[in-house]
Amino acid sequence: xxxxxxxxxxxxxxxxxxxxxxxxxxxxxxxxxxxxxxxxxxxxxxxxxxxxxxxxxxxxxxxxxxxxxxxxxxxxxxxxxxxxxxxxxxxxxxxxxxxxxxxxxxxxxxxxxxxxxxxxxxxxxxxxxxxxxxxxxxxxxxxxxxxxxxxxxxxxxxxxxxxxxxxxxxxxxxxxxxxxxxxxxxxxxxxxxxxxxxxxxxxxxxxxxxxxxxxxxxxxxxxxxxxxxxxxxxxxxxxxxxxxxxxxxxxxxxxxxxxxxxxxxxxxxxxxxxxxxxxxxxxxxxxxxxxxxxxxxxxxxxxxxxxxx
Numbered sequence: 001x002x003x004x005x006x007x008x009x010x011x012x013x014x015x016x017x018x019x020x021x022x023x024x025x026x027x028x029x030x031x032x033x034x035x036x037x038x039x040x041x042x043x044x045x046x047x048x049x050x051x052x053x054x055x056x057x058x059x060x061x062x063x064x065x066x067x068x069x070x071x072x073x074x075x076x077x078x079x080x081x082x083x084x085x086x087x088x089x090x091x092x093x094x095x096x097x098x099x100x101x102x103x104x105x106x107x108x109x110x111x112x113x114x115x116x117x118x119x120x121x122x123x124x125x126x127x128x129x130x131x132x133x134x135x136x137x138x139x140x141x142x143x144x145x146x147x148x149x150x151x152x153x154x155x156x157x158x159x160x161x162x163x164x165x166x167x168x169x170x171x172x173x174x175x176x177x178x179x180x181x182x183x184x185x186x187x188x189x190x191x192x193x194x195x196x197x198x199x200x201x202x203x204x205x206x207x208x209x210x211x212x213x214x215x216x217x218x219x220x221x222x223x224x225x226x227x228x229x230x231x232x233x234x235x236x237x238x239x240x241x242x243x244x245x246x247x248x249x250x251x252x253x254x255x256x257x258x259x260x261x262x263x264x265x266x267x268x269x270x271x272x273x274x275x276x277x278x279x280x281x282x283x284x285x286x287x288x289x290x291x292x293x294x295x296x297x298x299x300x301x302x303x304x305x306x307x308x309x
Contacts (some may be wrong), residue, residue: 012035016044021053024265026296028136029053044073048080051087054208056264057296060091078118082127089131104139107131115149122160125153129164133171143168159188163197174206192228199235201268208239215242219249225256227263230271237275266295270302282309 018030022296033050039045051066067084074080078202084134092103111131114124129149135141150164165182180203186194195218202211217234236242261266273288286309292302 062086077119078114081114082124108140119156122157125160193219196231222260225252226258230263266292
């Protein structure tokens with residue numbers, strides 16, 4: 001009985017840290033996970049959570065280390081492989097040419113393995129598609145690979161498959177087909193993130209009125225106010241349009257119950273602060289920057305923003 005009690009207590013500790021991560025309380029999550037791992041160093045799920053926490057903070061080196069530790073127990077997990085690919089990709093952004101090449105190959109391998117392990121993992125399909133389209137051929141990129149991926153995924157992950165085809169068509173300057181595919185992704189289920197993708201496509205094409213319309217539909221389709229509305233608000237801010245709508249989306253996300261590390265709360269507070277500054281609300285902006293720092297004490301963007309007030 002004593003052993004079961006200890007195991008139950010340890011699981012509760014890990015679950016508490018995971019809740020903190022989902023709520024954007026990164027300092028709390030990291031402290032909790034490090035304490036937990038001191039007693040449970042081989043818990044791969046805890047290492048994965050710590051990888052995600054460091055990734056959210058843009059601490060690529062330690063994120064990669066934790067994702068690598070995850071492989072000891074979750075090598076056959078699509079989710080873990082996908083996060084390893086993301087962490088390596090983040091690290092590659094600031095690496096030199098040779099190190100960047102090696103990391104890029106690791107990114108490709110991890111994303112491909114993630115899709116292989118679970119072809120229905122839409123996040124992994126999206127990540128692999130973006131890699132194929134953005135990377136040069138010398139490190140495994142190519143729109144032909146993206147198209148082949150979409151063909152394989154059409155029945156298993158249709159929204160991700162249509163999005164992949166849209167990105168590939170856009171890269172090939174076939175804009176009519178690209179829009180058609182992004183709209184097909186929306187038609188799969190009318191999901192908010194698909195509307196956000198369509199809105200972002202219109203921004204890239206400088207079709208701003210159509211972008212605003214798509215982002216309004218994103219909000220309408222997302223009563224839970226999940227991370228898709230944060231994407232929509234970001235796109236509106238990029239265009240400097242519909243400031244009130246963007247603010248409503250960000251505030252709705254922060255007070256809602258659909259928060260996750262897909263849109264870390266500390267970054268959303270900082271984003272809302274920047275939006276309030278545009279509106280001339282320095283007091284409100286200060287409150288948001290301080291809220292971000294209460295979740296991540298060393299968040300550089302919020303620190304810099306506070307210092308500039």
